[in-house]
Amino acid sequence: MHDLTAPCIRCGFCLEACPTFVLTGDEARSPRGRIHLAKAAMFQGGAEAFDTCLGCLACETACPSGVRYREILEHARARLEAERPRPGLRALLAVVTRPRLLRPAILMAGLLPGRHLPGWLARAFGGIGPARLPEAAKHPGWAPYDGPTPRGTVPVLRGCAMDVLFPHVHEATERLLARVGFRAGWSNGCCGALHSHAGFTSQGGGMAERHGPDVLTNSAGCGSHIPGSEDVTTFLLRNGLEKMLTRALPRPRRVAYMDACHLVHGQRVLDPPRRLLRAVPGLELMELDDCHCCGSAGLYSMLQPTTAEALLDRKWQSVLRTGASILAVGNPGCLSWLAERAEGSTVRVAHTLELLEEAFDH
Ligand code: SF4
Ligand code: SF4
Incomplete structure (x- = not known):
């Protein structure tokens, strides 16, 4: 982790690029603050800071020192997951990344008011909020098309x-x-x-x-x-x-x-x-x-x-x-x-x- 955090010179150029810092003004919710927590190995103590990070990587673009923030975040989250396992999160991942499970889940969500997961089910998934499940897009279909012979x-x-x-x-x-x-x-x-x-x-x-x-x-x-x-x-x-x-x-x-x-x-x-x-x-x-x-x-x-x-x-x-x-x-x-x-x-x-x-x- 030291190799990853060492390039941070704490200049703060990333702050205004960070959506969670712009919303809150809270240093702990900025890239610089999160890097500091990772450097100090404060994973469990900094759980809120890492949980609220979007992983949007705007800080990587803004950083003049080439800090590889994505790797820092993934490392921090892996450590957090080891210290604070969330089986519900694994279950949620298993559903949304497997088409054969996601398709029926989306169909069933249509039966829920506003497509919202009931609170008890959301809690069972380990701390997810009042989530609204997505809907498959409706598209009229494309007109027939035969392209040129492929090369x-x-x-x-x-x-x-x-x-x-x-x-x-x-x-x-x-x-x-x-x-x-x-x-x-x-x-x-x-x-x-x-x-x-x-x-x-x-x-x-x-x-x-x-x-x-x-x-x-x-x-x-x-x-x-x-x-x-x-x-x-x-x-x-x-x-x-x-x-x-x-x-x-x-x-x-x-x-x-x-x-x-x-x-x-x-x-x-x-x-x-x-x-x-x-x-x-x-x-x-x-x-x-x-x-x-x-x-x-x-x-x-x-x-x-x-x-x-x-x-x-x-x-x-x-x-x-x-x-x-x-x-x-x-x-x-x-x-x-x-x-x-x-x-x-x-x-x-x-x-x-x-x-x-x-x-x-x-
Ligand atoms: S991550 Fe980059 S931009 Fe942000 S404080 Fe560190 S060196 Fe500066
Ligand atoms: S990845 Fe996280 S720290 Fe970086 S800009 Fe996005 S929200 Fe901020």
Whole structure:
């Protein structure tokens, strides 16, 4: 742990980048404070500080000393999990990362008032809040499309939550890859990002390895966790989709783009989704003035609902200020969290790849 914390020079450049510090002004809820607790091996004593961290990695981007905060957090959470095991958290992970369990759980959640877990069940899951279970997206389906003869096959992560909640995004991915001449070779199973994030690092790392390097991902959280992976938008940009998009029929729409934390801070992917969206004729791309995490952050919105809701409020106000009718984002967790807030409003929340495929599909 000393090797990881030693580069921190306590300059504080990370403070304003940290959503939990900005919300609370509490040093213990800042990257610098959490690093200090880890350095002093105060895991159990600093449990609250580590539990409230979103793992958004904004502090890594802001840090001039190259502190590898993700590793510090994962290490701290692993130590905490050893000292304060939460079997309920393991059970929750087992459900949300296995499509064969998540599908029936989501169906059954439809029978619960407001899709909220009853308090007794939430407590049985070991300290999760009044969680609302997500809903699978409703999509009208894509028109038939036969792409050109593929010149190759590329591995693409099927994963868990995306496959269950947003299967149409996988279809959009497959179709966009076909448009630039590639067949999607689906790599099945969860990548273990949520496990590592929660402190089950060796399990999470082993699950990532199963997918091998060079796999393409359309989920920011997964891509940030699998070494050597590449976001689908980067691949599509490199393979000529931008030019193809400019030839699509114009469709005027104002779209706000939200950087998913693990895309911008974890993978440093800023430009490709923006360039592709801007290439769509008639699409006006807007930037948000709130660059903090939306509060989704893996299981965070279930484990820390009060902070998560406060961050969602800030993000949603920022979305409304753009005047956009669509919000684009590249991560399933953010998608379902923001879509919940969008219910009853005129703003639609969509995956970036879904919007890119729509440019052709009308
Ligand atoms: S983590 Fe980086 S930015 Fe934050 S206090 Fe330490 S050195 Fe400064
Ligand atoms: S990961 Fe995010 S919430 Fe956690 S310390 Fe860093 S900036 Fe703050």
